[in-house]
Amino acid sequence: DVKVTQSSRYLVKRTGEKVFLECVQDMDHENMFWYRQDPGLGLRLIYFSYDVKMKEKGDIPEGYSVSREKKERFSLILESASTNQTSMYLCASSFGGYNQPQHFGDGTRLSIL
Amino acid sequence: DQQVKQNSPSLSVQEGRISILNCDYTNSMFDYFLWYKKYPAEGPTFLISISSIKDKNEDGRFTVFLNKSAKHLSLHIVPSQPGDSAVYFCAASAMGGSQGNLIFGKGTKLSVKP
Numbered sequence: 001d002v003k004v005t006q007s008s009r010y011l012v013k014r015t016g017e018k019v020f021l022e023c024v025q026d027m028d029h030e031n032m033f034w035y036r037q038d039p040g041l042g043l044r045l046i047y048f049s050y051d052v053k054m055k056e057k058g059d060i061p062e063g064y065s066v067s068r069e070k071k072e073r074f075s076l077i078l079e080s081a082s083t084n085q086t087s088m089y090l091c092a093s094s095f096g097g098y099n100q101p102q103h104f105g106d107g108t109r110l111s112i113l
Numbered sequence: 114d115q116q117v118k119q120n121s122p123s124l125s126v127q128e129g130r131i132s133i134l135n136c137d138y139t140n141s142m143f144d145y146f147l148w149y150k151k152y153p154a155e156g157p158t159f160l161i162s163i164s165s166i167k168d169k170n171e172d173g174r175f176t177v178f179l180n181k182s183a184k185h186l187s188l189h190i191v192p193s194q195p196g197d198s199a200v201y202f203c204a205a206s207a208m209g210g211s212q213g214n215l216i217f218g219k220g221t222k223l224s225v226k227p
Contacts, residue, residue, distance in 0.1 A: 004156070042202065042219035043157070058214075090156055098206045099145040099164065102215060104156030 003027070004105035006091050012111045019078040021108050023091030029103075030096035032074035034058075034066060036087040037107070043090065049074055050096065081112045116140045117205050119218035128227050132190040136203035136218055139184065143205040147215065148177060148188045151200045160201075161188070193225045 007022035025032065033048040035058075045058030047066040055066050063085060067075040074093075078085055088109050092102040118137045126132045134148075144165035149157035163170040163177045163186070170177050176189045190197055200222045204215040 009154075040219065043217040045214065048214065092156075098208050098214075099162075101147055101159040101162055103159060104149075106154070106156045109154075 004091055004093055004103055006089075006105040006108050008108050009106065010109045010111075012113060013078075013081050014113055015081060015083060017078075017081045019081050019110070019112075021076040021078075021089055021091075021110070023074045023076070023093075023105060024072055025074075025091075025093040025103075026072065027093065027095075027103070028071065029093035030071075031094045031100075031102075032068065033092040033094075033102060034064075034074065034076045035090045035092065036060070037090055038087050046076065083112050086110060086112045114139075115218075116143075117203060117216045117218040119201075119203060119221045121221050122219075123222040123224070125224045125226065126193045128195055128225055129192045132188075132193045132197065132223055132225065134188040134190075134201050134203075134221050134223065136186045136188075137184060138186075138205050140205070140207065140216075141184070142207040143216075144208055145206045146177070146179060146186050147204045147206075148175075149202045149204065149217075150197075151202065151220070157202060190223075193223075195225050195227050198223055198225045 003026045034046045035043045049068040065077045090107045091105045094100040094102040147162040148160045151157040179186045200220045202220045204217045
């Protein structure tokens with residue numbers, strides 16, 4: 001079974017802090033993704049990566065950056081956390097190509113106070 | 114502009130009956146479609162997919178139907194069980210789009226009553 005592990009289930013940070021969310025997958029997947037899920041808005045793509053050190057912006061990249069130094073690990077960085085970044089963050093991974101299902105971690109519920 | 118739409122935010126069904134979840138899309142370039150199930154406090158779980166060269170795909174109690182001319186897909190769950198109660202997301206991707214990107218609908222919350 002595919003295993004996508006997010007480092008924290010719940011996280012509370014303060015406004016202005018730099019926040020790191022970590023994601024690790026164990027299936028040698030080429031693609032990795034970061035989404036946020038908000039009530040009534042569904043899943044929105046923040047950033048994705050299709051190879052080590054490669055990244056592309058998704059639909060809502062403002063205020064975020066990412067890092068992929070190793071194939072199995074994809075980090076989401078909130079450069080200066082703000083209250084409107086309080087959300088559920090979901091990491092996913094998939095094999096390369098467009099017709100591959102993405103497999104998700106259990107999410108990190110992030111609260112910015 | 115929503116490219117993938119799930120117009121019913123919620124659906125309630127009696128145990129043992131059929132659940133039908135609907136999804137419409139606007140982008141004619143989409144050619145791969147998926148359904149995910151999500152329980153509270155968990156990540157979405159991949160359920161079933163269909164390529165645009167097919168109009169039906171079955172996996173146990175789950176069947177996905179694709180009507181390309183209507184740009185419509187549906188997920189049928191037969192028979193429905195209380196454990197099927199969850200939020201269901203449909204998603205789509207296009208061969209010409211960014212690698213592996215999925216466009217998600219906003220979800221439909223299914224409640225299956227015993």
